[in-house]
Each structure stands twice: as structure tokens, then as C-alpha cells.
Amino acid sequence: MEKISINIIDFDGERYSIKTDVDLNSNLMDILKEEGFSMGHCGGMALCASCHCYVEHNKELPTMSIEEESMLDQLNNLNQTESRLICQIPCTPELDGITIKLVRN
Amino acid sequence: MIKTDVLIIGAGPCGLFAVFEAGLLKMKCHLIDSLPQAGGQCAEIYPKKPIYDIPAFPEILAGDLVNNLMQQIKPFKPGFTLGERVESIEKKKDGSFLVVTNLGTEHLSKVVVIAAGLGCFEPRKPLIDNLDFFERKGVDYIVKDPKKYTDCKVVISGGGDSALDWASFLANNIAKEVTLIHRRDSFRGHPDSVDKIMEMTKEGKVNLITNAEVTSISGESSLSQISIKTENGIVIKDTDFWIPLFGLTPKLGPIASWGLNLNKNAIEVYPHDYSTNIEGVYAIGDINTYPGKLKLILSGFHEAALMAQSAFKHVFPEGKKSFKYTTVLGGIKGF
Numbered sequence: 001m002e003k004i005s006i007n008i009i010d011f012d013g014e015r016y017s018i019k020t021d022v023d024l025n026s027n028l029m030d031i032l033k034e035e036g037f038s039m040g041h042c043g044g045m046a047l048c049a050s051c052h053c054y055v056e057h058n059k060e061l062p063t064m065s066i067e068e069e070s071m072l073d074q075l076n077n078l079n080q081t082e083s084r085l086i087c088q089i090p091c092t093p094e095l096d097g098i099t100i101k102l103v104r105n
Numbered sequence: 106m107i108k109t110d111v112l113i114i115g116a117g118p119c120g121l122f123a124v125f126e127a128g129l130l131k132m133k134c135h136l137i138d139s140l141p142q143a144g145g146q147c148a149e150i151y152p153k154k155p156i157y158d159i160p161a162f163p164e165i166l167a168g169d170l171v172n173n174l175m176q177q178i179k180p181f182k183p184g185f186t187l188g189e190r191v192e193s194i195e196k197k198k199d200g201s202f203l204v205v206t207n208l209g210t211e212h213l214s215k216v217v218v219i220a221a222g223l224g225c226f227e228p229r230k231p232l233i234d235n236l237d238f239f240e241r242k243g244v245d246y247i248v249k250d251p252k253k254y255t256d257c258k259v260v261i262s263g264g265g266d267s268a269l270d271w272a273s274f275l276a277n278n279i280a281k282e283v284t285l286i287h288r289r290d291s292f293r294g295h296p297d298s299v300d301k302i303m304e305m306t307k308e309g310k311v312n313l314i315t316n317a318e319v320t321s322i323s324g325e326s327s328l329s330q331i332s333i334k335t336e337n338g339i340v341i342k343d344t345d346f347w348i349p350l351f352g353l354t355p356k357l358g359p360i361a362s363w364g365l366n367l368n369k370n371a372i373e374v375y376p377h378d379y380s381t382n383i384e385g386v387y388a389i390g391d392i393n394t395y396p397g398k399l400k401l402i403l404s405g406f407h408e409a410a411l412m413a414q415s416a417f418k419h420v421f422p423e424g425k426k427s428f429k430y431t432t433v434l435g436g437i438k439g440f
């Protein structure tokens with residue numbers, strides 16, 4: 001199976017990289033949850049914002065749905081250019097090398 | 106002092122169903138929740154979404170599930186302390202528990218059941234200096250009593266339904282002046298709510314400032330001024346209240362300091378009865394963990410039933426319980 005690498009910047013600013021399978025049925029929230037980060041309370045329905053992260057837009061990302069925009073609208077730590085709910089980003093090959101910065105929500 | 110047999114912390118679906126299972130064994134229950142309404146995640150996060158894995162309901166809206174549970178437990182007359190967060194649990198010499206909320210309400214019970222889900226729903230607070238100082242001195246995160254704002258100047262921040270709805274409600278003959286500040290230039294709330302705000306802005310009843318956010322707050326003993334960063338620079342505004350409405354998010358909160366064995370923000374329990382390391386304290390639903398745990402409503406319901414059977418011995422040490430189907434005695438009236 002094709003693999004992609006994801007760079008993570010954790011809460012302490014520590015940078016590391018993980019490799020994961022390309023899988024359209026799984027999203028970046030699923031991957032980070034498996035990594036042990038507490039997120040995904042709503043199961044990936046853009047309803048809880050527990051998966052809000054800053055994503056470096058050096059990669060082609062899926063456009064935001066109205067549900068995602070409306071959830072992000074409510075956040076106080078919104079970063080207009082980098083904030084995403086990563087449960088809305090499926091693990092496609094295009095993400096290879098993407099950088100995700102964790103945010104305390 | 107509120108006295109009860111079983112005190113349930115958290116009025117989500119699992120806490121509510123625990124009232125039924127305890128009621129069948131003649132144990133009286135009282136529920137406490139930090140939210141102003143019962144229903145936990147189902148009521149707060151997804152009331153209008155259908156759930157498909159509740160046994161015998163091919164499809165049911167989360168809000169309807171809560172309404173049904175409330176109806177199902179009504180005959181057992183549970184008590185409710187809503188809008189208050191449990192801060193402390195103290196075990197007395199006689200084995201009973203004193204449970205106190207943030208507002209100082211005291212509860213005494215023989216058994217405590219923690220059904221706290223993902224934790225307490227708390228407001229998302231803006232990242233502003235001095236915010237703590239002005240809390241309840243001009244800064245409110247929820248509107249509990251709208252009359253409080255009568256003839257006052259109020260600034261509301263947020264772009265969701267609650268910001269839109271409270272802005273229009275308070276601007277209608279309650280507050281002297283209402284300003285709504287939103288980070289973007291478009292609103293994603295319910296179209297009716299958005300239309301209403303736009304209409305009221307045209308009529309001069311609401312001051313709408315978009316593409317803007319509050320960057321600092323100030324005042325002597327209470328809030329009197331806020332600074333707003335807008336497209337045209339900083340605007341200083343006099344105000345009596347600032348109500349940032351950025352939604353609620355669950356936080357584990359005080360549970361971490363109650364002496365319970367925790368594992369990744371969940372309470373470790375013995376899976377035969379969901380008891381914790383403190384005798385007389387149980388944990389059911391999303392808040393607990395044990396090998397094979399599934400965070401599902403259906404699992405929480407099962408946990409509530411086993412918990413009640415075990416809690417019986419603490420409530421009626423001399424009592425003898427016999428297991429009966431609800432059908433046998435002609436419904437719950439027979440219990």
C-alpha cells in the first residue's frame with residue numbers, strides 16, 4: 001500500500017514525522033488519534049473542534065465544507081490561513097509531506 | 106442539603122438511564138450537570154442528528170433519545186441540580202459522600218455514580234489578558250438571565266447561532282445598545298437568524314462590526330471598555346458587558362483531583378460492576394475505561410444496569426434484592 005509521511009509539531013513545539021497508509025476511508029484526525037492525541041469526540045463530523053489544528057498550506061487540501069467553516073467560526077484560537085478541522089481531510093497521496101501543528105483547544 | 110440514595114454526576118444519556126435502573130431497585134436518584142439542560146453530548150453537540158445504533162430504534166434523533174429517556178425515568182422522580190459543576194467529593198466516616206458544586210450546593214448520598222462523559226462542558230474562552238479578573242464583572246460566557254442586561258451597553262462576539270440569537274433578543278427592548286462583533290464578513294448561523302440580524306442592523310437596532318475581533322478589555326472594578334481590531338484600525342468602545350459566545354467544549358475539570366485511578370483522562374473501573382478504586386463510587390458511560398471499552402450509548406446503558414445491581418448493597422446493606430423483568434410486574438409501577 002502507498003505510504004505518505006506526515007510532519008507533526010506537538011504542543012511542546014517538538015517536530016517529528018510519521019508514515020501512514022494512503023486510505024480514503026481514514027482522515028488525519030484518525031491518524032493523530034492513533035498517535036495518542038486526544039481528539040475525535042464527534043467521530044469526525046465537524047461538530048466538536050477537538051481536531052482543530054494549524055495545517056501548513058504547502059499542500060493541496062480539500063476545500064472547506066460549510067459545516068467546517070461554521071465550526072471554525074466559533075473558535076477563539078482561529079488562524080485565518082492555517083486552521084482546519086483535520087477530520088475533514090482524508091488521507092490522500094497529495095498530503096505526502098504535510099505539516100500539522102497541534103493546538104490546545 | 107440535598108439528600109439522596111444515588112447521586113449521579115452528569116445528566117447525559119448514561120446518567121439518565123442509571124436513574125431507571127436504580128429506580129427499579131427502589132433507589133432514589135439525584136443528577137447534577139454543569140449544563141442548564143439534561144442530555145449531555147446528545148443535547149449539546151448533536152440534538153438534530155440521527156443515531157442508528159440504539160437497539161430497537163432503526164433511527165432516532167439524539168434530541169428525541171434524550172426526551173424519551175426523560176419520559177422513561179419520570180416515574181422515579183429524580184432530582185436535578187442543573188447549571189452547576191461538581192467541584193469536590195468527600196467521603197464521610199459513615200461511608201456516605203458529601204458532594205459540593207461550584208455554587209456551593211451540598212448533596213449527601215450513599216453512592217456516587219460518575220457519568221461525566223467527556224467532562225464538563227465549558228465555554229471556549231477568548232485569549233485575552235485580564236479575562237479572569239473581569240469574569241462575572243462584565244464578562245459573561247453564557248446568558249443565564251437576560252434581564253440582567255436591561256438598559257445596559259452589551260457587546261457580543263461570535264458568529265454562530267447563539268451569538269446571533271442573543272444579539273437580536275437583547276436588542277429587542279432589553280439592552281440600551283447591542284454591538285455584535287464577528288471575525289468574518291459572513292455568518293454561518295441559521296439563515297433566519299442571519300436575516301434577522303441584517304434587518305436589525307439596517308434599522309439601527311444592532312451595531313454590526315465584521316472582520317473584527319476584541320483584542321483587549323479594561324475597567325476599574327468592572328468592565329468599562331473594550332478595544333476592537335477592525336479593518337480600519339483599532340476602535341475603542343465603552344460597554345457594560347462583553348459576552349464572547351464561542352461555543353462549549355468538554356474539559357475533564359475537577360474529576361482529576363478526586364483520588365480516582367485515571368488512564369488518559371478516563372476513570373479506571375472494574376468491569377464486573379463499574380466500581381472505581383473508591384468504594385461506593387462508580388463510573389459509567391464515556392468517562393470510564395476498562396479492557397475492550399467502547400464509547401457507545403448502548404455500552405453505557407448496560408453499564409448502568411450492572412452498576413445499579415452492585416450499588417444496591419451500599420444503599421440497602423440489609424436488603425435482599427430479587428431480579429425481575431419489567432414485564433412481570435405489569436410495568437414499572439410494580440417495582
Ligand SMILES: Cc1cc2nc3c(=O)[nH]c(=O)nc-3n(C[C@H](O)[C@H](O)[C@H](O)COP(=O)(O)OP(=O)(O)OC[C@H]3O[C@@H](n4cnc5c(N)ncnc54)[C@H](O)[C@@H]3O)c2cc1C
Nearest residue numbers: 115117118119138139145146191221222224225390391402
Ligand atoms: C456528533 C456525535 C455523534 C455520536 N454518535 C453516536 C452514535 O451514533 N451512537 C452512539 O452510541 N454514540 C454516539 N456518540 C457518542 C455518545 O453521544 C456518547 O457515548 C454519550 O453521549 C455518552 O454519554 P454519557 O452519559 O456517558 O456522557 P455525556 O453525554 O458526555 O454527558 C456527560 C455530562 O456530564 C456533565 N459533567 C461532566 N463533569 C461534570 C462535573 N464535574 N459536574 C457537573 N456535570 C459534569 C457534562 O456537562 C455532560 O453533560 C456520538 C457523539 C457525538 C459527539
Ligand code: FES
Nearest residue numbers: 040046049051087
Ligand atoms: S473530530 Fe469533531 S470536529 Fe473533527
